[in-house]
Amino acid sequence: MNEWSVSLAIILGIVEGLTEFLPVSSTGHLILVGHALGFTGETAAHAEISIQLGAILAVIVYERAKLRSLISNAQAEQTALVRSIRSQSAMDTWAALLRQSLSAHPHLWFLIGLGVAFVPAGLVGFVTHDWIKSHLFSPLTVAITSIIGGVIILIVEGLPNRTRVVRLEQVGLRYAVLIGLAQCASLIPGMSRSGSTIIGGLLAGLDRKVATEYSFFLALPTLIVATGYQLLKSRGLFGPDDYMALAIGLIVSFLTAWIVIAAFLTFVKRHTLRPFAYYRILMGLIVLYIFGL
Secondary structure (H helix, E strand, O other), X not given: XXXXXXXXXXXXXXXXXXXXXXXXXXXXXXXHHHHHHOOOOHHHHHHHHHOOHHHHHHHHHHOHHHHHHHHHHHHHHHHHHHHHHHOOOOOXXXXXXXXXXXXXXXXXXXXXXXXXXXXXXXXXXXXXXXHHHHHOOOHHHHHHHHHHHHHHHHHXXXXXXXXXXXXXXXXXXXXXXXHHHHHHHHHOOOOOHHHXXXXXXXXXXXXXXXXXXXXXXHHHHHHHHHHHHHHHHOOOOOOHHHHHHHHHHHHHHHHHHHHHXXXXXXXXXXXXXXXXXXXXXXXXHHXXXXXXX
C-alpha cells in the first residue's frame, strides 16, 4: 500500500484523529504507519501534514461556544481598551495602562497570547522545516524522542503541585510565552505538540485540564499555518482523485479527533498523564526492536 489512495487516507485519518491531541505525537505515529505501509517520500510527507486539517476543524466545532464567547468578550474589551487609550491623561503612563489592561481585559490578552505563543515555534519551524523533514522524519528519531518525552512526562508529573491557573481566560501573556517556547520541542518528530504544550503549561502553573484545553486552542494557529503551507506546496503533487482521497481522510480525522477531544478532557480531570508516558516509552522500545536500531 505505497500509493496514495482512499484506503490509505482513511488509515492516516484515523491515526491523525487518535493522536493529534494526545501527548503521544501524531507526526511520529504517521511516520511509523507510513513506513510500515511503505508510504514514504514527498507525497507522504505532504499528505500526512495536510490531513491535519480535519483535526483543526474538530477543535473549532467542539469548542465553538467557547470560541464565540472568547471572541465576543475580546471585541468588547478591545473597545474598552481603545477608549482608555483615548482618554489617557498626561499623568498616566503606558506601563500603568498596560498593567490595568492585562487585569481588566483577560479575553483580549488571551487571544493575543495565542498569537504570541505561536511565534517561537513558527519562526524556528520556518527556518528548520526542510532540514527537519530531510533528516529527522525517521523511525529512529520517533523512537528516541518518544522515550525521552515519556521520561519528561513522568518527571513533571512527579513534581509538587504548583497550580496557580484554574481558568482558561487566566492564561495571559507570561504563560503564553512559556508555553510557546515549550512548543518548539514539538518540531522534532515524536516529541508531540500536544505533549510539549501541556507539559509547558503544567510547569508554568496551569491546572492539568486548563493546560490541555489551552493546548487545543494553541493548535489552531499552529496547525492552520502548517497545514495551509503544506497544501500550497503540494498543489503539483495531487490530482483530482488524490484530493478526493484527501477529503475523505480529513472527514475521518475530524470525526475521530472530535471523539478523542471529548474523552481526553474528561480523562485529565481525574487522572495524570503517566499512562501516556508509559505508552510512549514502550512504543519507543518496540520501534527500536522492530527496526533493529
